[in-house]
Amino acid sequence: MKKRRSIADAAPAIAAAVIFFLTDMVLPPAIAGIVENTFVVSQVNMTHLCKETLVTVVNGQLPGPVINVTEGDSVVVHVVNKSPYNMTIHWHGVKQRLNCWADGVPMITQYPILPNQNFTYRFDVSGQEGTLWWHAHIPCLRATVHGAIVIRPRHGPSMYPFTKPHREIPIIIGEWWEVNLEELDMDLRYFVNDHFFSASTINGKLGDLYNCSGVVEDGYVLDVEPGRTYLLRVINAALYSEYYFKIAGHKFTVVAAGANYVEPYTTDVIAIAPGETIDALVVTNAPPGSYYMVALPSQPPKPDFQSPVLVARGTVKYADNHSPRNGTVALSSYRGQGGRGSPAGDVPVAPEMPDNHDASTSFYFHGNLRSLQHPLRLPAVPAQVDERIFITLGLGSVCRRGKSCKRGEGNEEEFMLVATMNNVSFELPAAMTPLLEAQYYHGSSVETLHELPDRPPRVYNFTDPALIPYGPKAAQLEMTSSKTMVARRFRYGTTVELVFQGTALMQAESNPMHLHGHDMYVLAQGFGNYEAERDVAKYNLVDPPMVNTVLVPRLGWVAVRFIADNPGVWFMHCHFEFHLSMGMAAVFIVEDGPTVDTSLPPPPVDFPTCGHADNPTPDECYLKTKKSESPRVNVF
Ligand code: C2O
Numbered sequence: 001m002k003k004r005r006s007i008a009d010a011a012p013a014i015a016a017a018v019i020f021f022l023t024d025m026v027l028p029p030a031i032a033g034i035v036e037n038t039f040v041v042s043q044v045n046m047t048h049l050c051k052e053t054l055v056t057v058v059n060g061q062l063p064g065p066v067i068n069v070t071e072g073d074s075v076v077v078h079v080v081n082k083s084p085y086n087m088t089i090h091w092h093g094v095k096q097r098l099n100c101w102a103d104g105v106p107m108i109t110q111y112p113i114l115p116n117q118n119f120t121y122r123f124d125v126s127g128q129e130g131t132l133w134w135h136a137h138i139p140c141l142r143a144t145v146h147g148a149i150v151i152r153p154r155h156g157p158s159m160y161p162f163t164k165p166h167r168e169i170p171i172i173i174g175e176w177w178e179v180n181l182e183e184l185d186m187d188l189r190y191f192v193n194d195h196f197f198s199a200s201t202i203n204g205k206l207g208d209l210y211n212c213s214g215v216v217e218d219g220y221v222l223d224v225e226p227g228r229t230y231l232l233r234v235i236n237a238a239l240y241s242e243y244y245f246k247i248a249g250h251k252f253t254v255v256a257a258g259a260n261y262v263e264p265y266t267t268d269v270i271a272i273a274p275g276e277t278i279d280a281l282v283v284t285n286a287p288p289g290s291y292y293m294v295a296l297p298s299q300p301p302k303p304d305f306q307s308p309v310l311v312a313r314g315t316v317k318y319a320d321n322h323s324p325r326n327g328t329v330a331l332s333s334y335r336g337q338g339g340r341g342s343p344a345g346d347v348p349v350a351p352e353m354p355d356n357h358d359a360s361t362s363f364y365f366h367g368n369l370r371s372l373q374h375p376l377r378l379p380a381v382p383a384q385v386d387e388r389i390f391i392t393l394g395l396g397s398v399c400r401r402g403k404s405c406k407r408g409e410g411n412e413e414e415f416m417l418v419a420t421m422n423n424v425s426f427e428l429p430a431a432m433t434p435l436l437e438a439q440y441y442h443g444s445s446v447e448t449l450h451e452l453p454d455r456p457p458r459v460y461n462f463t464d465p466a467l468i469p470y471g472p473k474a475a476q477l478e479m480t481s482s483k484t485m486v487a488r489r490f491r492y493g494t495t496v497e498l499v500f501q502g503t504a505l506m507q508a509e510s511n512p513m514h515l516h517g518h519d520m521y522v523l524a525q526g527f528g529n530y531e532a533e534r535d536v537a538k539y540n541l542v543d544p545p546m547v548n549t550v551l552v553p554r555l556g557w558v559a560v561r562f563i564a565d566n567p568g569v570w571f572m573h574c575h576f577e578f579h580l581s582m583g584m585a586a587v588f589i590v591e592d593g594p595t596v597d598t599s600l601p602p603p604p605v606d607f608p609t610c611g612h613a614d615n616p617t618p619d620e621c622y623l624k625t626k627k628s629e630s631p632r633v634n635v636f
Pocket of ligand 1: 092514516571
C-alpha cells in the first residue's frame with residue numbers, strides 16, 4: 001500500500017539540494033521525497049472480552065498504518081471510503097503551511113468524504129521532527145481510525161539531537177469501545193452519560209488485566225536487547241482520558257513533544273493527554289527480565305463523575321542469553337520501584353503508578369518541558385502581543401431546539417448540557433458549503449460567524465469547587481448561548497496571546513486544547529485563577545515548549561502565544577471527544593498577507609468544491625446554498 005519515490009523531475013528541489021551540497025560538504029544532499037499511501041477505510045470485526053465488535057479502521061488495522069517521512073517530504077494519501085460513515089482524516093499537528101485545504105475537518109475545511117467516495121490529501125511535512133499522528137475528524141470515529149506520523153531528520157538518524165536509538169517504536173494509547181461510535185456521538189451531544197469504553201489499550205492490545213471466561217487478553221510486547229537505547233513515540237489517541245505511562249524498572253528521557261525537540265528531561269512517568277505526542281528514550285539497562293508497561297487513565301476526584309479505572313498493560317521483554325552491557329544493576333535499585341514480580345521469573349515487574357486522581361504529576365511533567373536549541377526551532381517568543389483573549393472552559397446548559405426553558409424547574413427534558421468557551425458553545429451551521437471554501441471565495445461576507453468573546457460574561461472565582469455540583473451558584477454563572485461557527489478573525493501575522501482558564505462549572509476536568517495549523521509557545525501554567533498582575537512574571541519567554549495541543553490543568557490555567565501566520569480557517573478545540581462533541585470549539589480565521597507567499601492558494605484542482613465532485617462554480621454553489629433551506633449537514 002505504500003510507495004516511496006524521489007522527485008526525479010523536480011528541478012527546483014534538486015537545484016536546492018545541489019546548492020546545499022556545495023555549501024555544506026559534510027552532509028549528503030537530501031532530496032525531498034514523496035511518500036504515497038492508500039488508506040482504505042472499512043469495517044472489520046474484532047473480538048475482545050468475548051464479544052465480536054464491528055470497528056471502522058484503515059487498511060484493516062488497529063492502530064492504522066504508520067506514515068513514515070523524513071522532514072521536508074511530501075505526503076500523498078488516497079482515502080477510499082468503504083465505510084458506511086462520512087469521513088475526513090486530519091493530520092494532527094502537521095502545520096499545513098499555506099495548505100489549509102488538506103487539514104481534514106468536515107464542513108470547516110472540506111465536505112466530508114461520503115461512503116464509496118475517494119479523496120486525496122496532499123501535504124508537505126517541513127520544519128517539524130518527531131511524532132505526530134493522523135485521525136478521523138468525524139466525531140468519535142477517531143477512537144479506531146488513527147495512526148502515527150513519524151518524522152525523521154532529513155539527513156538521517158545521526159542528526160537526532162540525542163543518542164541514535166537502536167529502534168523506534170510507536171506506542172499508541174487508546175480505548176476499546178464496544179458501543180457503536182455514531183451512537184456514542186449522539187449521546188455525547190445530548191449528554192446521555194451511560195456509555196463507556198470497555199478497556200484501555202496499548203497499540204490496540206488490552207493486556208492481561210482483562211479476561212473473559214478465563215481467557216486473558218493479549219498485551220503489547222516490546223522485545224528488547226539489553227544495553228540499547230529505544231525511542232518510544234508515545235501518542236494519546238483516547239477519546240476520554242489523560243494517561244500516566246510507566247515502565248517498571250526503567251526511566252524515560254523525554255526528547256520531543258508535539259514534533260518539537262525539548263531539552264532532554266528524565267522522568268519515570270510520562271503524563272499524556274489526548275492529542276499530545278511525547279518522544280522518549282528508554283535505555284534497557286535493567287537486569288534482563290520482563291517489565292510491565294502500564295497506561296493508567298486519570299480523572300478528577302469526586303464530586304466529579306467517577307468512571308471505572310481501566311488500565312492497559314503491556315510488557316517490555318529482554319531477550320534471553322544476554323547480560324546487561326552497562327554492567328550489573330543492583331537488584332535493590334529496581335525492586336524499590338515496583339512491587340511485585342521478579343526480573344528473572346515469568347511474572348513481570350509492575351511499576352508503581354500515580355494515584356488515578358493525581359493532577360500534580362501531570363502538572364509537573366508538563367511544566368518541566370523546555371524547548372531545545374535546534375535549527376528547526378522557531379524564532380524567539382514574540383514580545384509584542386497584538387491581541388489577548390482570555391478563555392474560560394466549562395460546561396453550561398442550553399434549551400433544546402425550539403424550546404424555551406429555565407433550568408432547575410423540574411424540566412430536565414427541555415435543556416441539554418453543552419461545553420463552552422466564554423459561555424459560548426459551538427455548533428456547525430446549516431450551510432452546505434464548508435467554511436474554508438466560503439471564506440476563500442466570499443471572504444468577510446460569510447454570515448454564519450459569531451465572534452468568540454475576549455472574556456467570559458462575568459468574572460467570578462472560576463475554580464471554586466463549590467461550582468462542581470450543580471446548584472444555584474453554578475446556575476447563575478453557566479448561562480450559555482449556543483452559536484453556529486464561533487470564530488475569531490486575525491490579520492496575517494497577528495501575535496495572539498490566549499489564556500485558557502479551566503473552571504469548576506459542573507466538573508473539574510482538565511482540557512487539552514488543540515490548535516490546527518499552528519504551534520503555540522507555552523508560557524506558563526498554574527492551578528487556581530489566572531491573575532495577570534501576578535502571573536505574567538512567570539512567563540517563560542526564553543525557551544518555552546512549542547506544542548499543537550496544550551494541557552490546561554484541572555482547575556487551573558495556561559498561557560500561550562502563537563503567530564497567526566498561516567492563512568486559512570483553523571479549528572481550535574478541546575481534544576476530549578465529549579467536550580468537542582458538546583461544543584468546546586471555535587474557528588480561527590487567518591487572513592491572507594500582502595504577498596503570494598503569505599496567501600492561501602486556490603484549492604487543488606481535484607478538490608470537490610460545494611461538496612460535489614462535479615464542481616459547480618463557487619458562485620453557483622454559494623447562491624444555491626443561500627437559497628436552500630438545507631438541513632444542518634450531519635458529519636456522519
Ligand atoms: Cu487531533 Cu481537531 O484534532
